[in-house]
Amino acid sequence: METTRTVAVNGIELFLRERGEGPLVLLCHGWPELSYSWRHQIPALADAGYRVVAPDMRGFGRSSAPHPIEAYSIFDLVGDMVALVAELKETRAVIIGHDWGAPVAWHAALFRPELFTAVAGLSVPPPWRGKGRPLDLLSAAGVTNFYWQYFQTPGVAEAEFERDVTATIRGMLCGGFSDPTRSLFVPEGRGFIGRSASSLPLPSWLSETELAFFIEQYKESGFRGGLNWYRNIDRNWDLTAPWDGAQIRQPALFIAGSKDPVISDKMSGKHVAAMERVLPNLKRKLIIDGAGHWIQQEKPAEVNAALIDFLKQVT
Template sequence: MSSSRTVVANDIELFLREQGEGPLVVLCHGWPELSYSWRHQVGAIADAGFHVVAPDMRGFGRSSAPADIAAYSIFDTVGDMVALVAALGETQAIIVGHDWGAPVAWHAALFRPDIFTAVAGLSVPPPFRGRGRPLQMLRENGVTNFYWQYFQTQGVAEAEFERDVALTMRSVLAGRRLSDPTVGLLIQDGKGFLDNVSVDQPLPGWLGEDDLTVFVEAYKTTGFRGGLNWYRNIDRNWELTAPWQDAQIRQPSLFIAGAKDPVITGLIGARRVNELERVLPKLRRKLIIDGAGHWIQQERPDEVNAALIAFIKDAAAQSQ
């Protein structure tokens, strides 16, 4: 059975879901999610012979949410995972991330290959540091309504999402914007992120009302500001990662995504998925799951678990 506790790491408190003994595996969730998003993975990976920890990431759930926007850079979020490994009394770990947790996992492997011996990313490809700041490049290309841009102004998305938290979580997790590539990630003029996202259909089979309640109750308590602050560091992260321009992640790696995930079906995402080996020379597998959307480890846990466990076992054996 999994347990939970809070540890101090990198001068903040991190709430953990934890299970098992053996080599350490760290699971990093995305937005707007929680460690609960890994509920199908924690026990399965632990039963395969590993010590699994899934934190509520900085700004989410029961972990600390610093007030300063600048406290949510990629250096801070990776620093949390480095400090977490040390706080657990370990020197090495395998790291896995989904959505925003994927950039944390990829950059953790890039920055600290001495600690993170293997890396898996779900839904978001590894970093391809482009020629300019991402938000600036969007504007220069005539894009002004991408959801990243909508999230930049403090208070705007918070007000929309916090007006009805239950509706927000049902819309984001079970609506079509992040599960149907025909809806996409552009915000119509004068509209919000939740507009034109149909939620009148029943919850998908992978998300029960009890599951939804866990997310709703957490966000009623915390609000959405912490998670949105990750987006407000997108250009700053580009500046901070200048020393790693064109760097490769040389540890064993795995990529998993849903074929219907708009993150990988768009022009940029599709190209990055086709060019994974440029950044991941030791890519062990690229698994694109037919019919699946963005919330891949919740939607298709059996396939994700099988791929993750096979990869983790192989990587752990190689690092001994």
């Protein structure tokens, strides 16, 4: 039976969903999501013999959302997971992340290999340190309207998203990153969501009840906390300089959808193709045909089977 509680870790409070007994598995969600995004994985992994813990990550849902932008660096996000393992009275864990949760998982494995003994990333490839700060490189290339850039100025994206939370969440989960034809560039004067978001039909993998849960949570929390993750992109590049060229040597798994815009652009495609350079112990690279970005919600049977097979190998 799944239980929920809130714990104090790393100077904040994290809301947790927990189920099962056995080796610890942490599930880190992305943006704009919640621990609820793992609703199909929590029971499946628990039934397979694991202690599964999925937090609302820092800034999301019922967890703390510190106001300062600087409180959302990759060190803070990984620090939350390190402190969570200690709070759970465990000494090791397998860490799994989707979307923004994937960089948290990859960096947790990179920073603390003795603690995070295996790692899986969904939708976002492992760290690939470019030649400069990501936002600086975009500007140098003449790009001014990528969504990362749109999210930088505090208050701008918040105002758009919070004006109609129902349309925002419907647009994100029913369109947005799940639509391979949708641009991740923000047209001048139109915003990120677009004007037709409220009328988008639900995909087969999402019910009105499930959508309503996300909407109600974001009406309560707002969007600032999650957007602050994006406002540390260049800062994270500076902070991780000591790990330039480092490899993640633990057993690793990568899963993504073939129609996910996050991996289908030219640069990300190169990273996916060459991720063994960062992950020398990559056990499997699973690209699920026809799936989009919300992979663990869209294709739970395939994702669960791959995760359980991986966990059986590494625990």
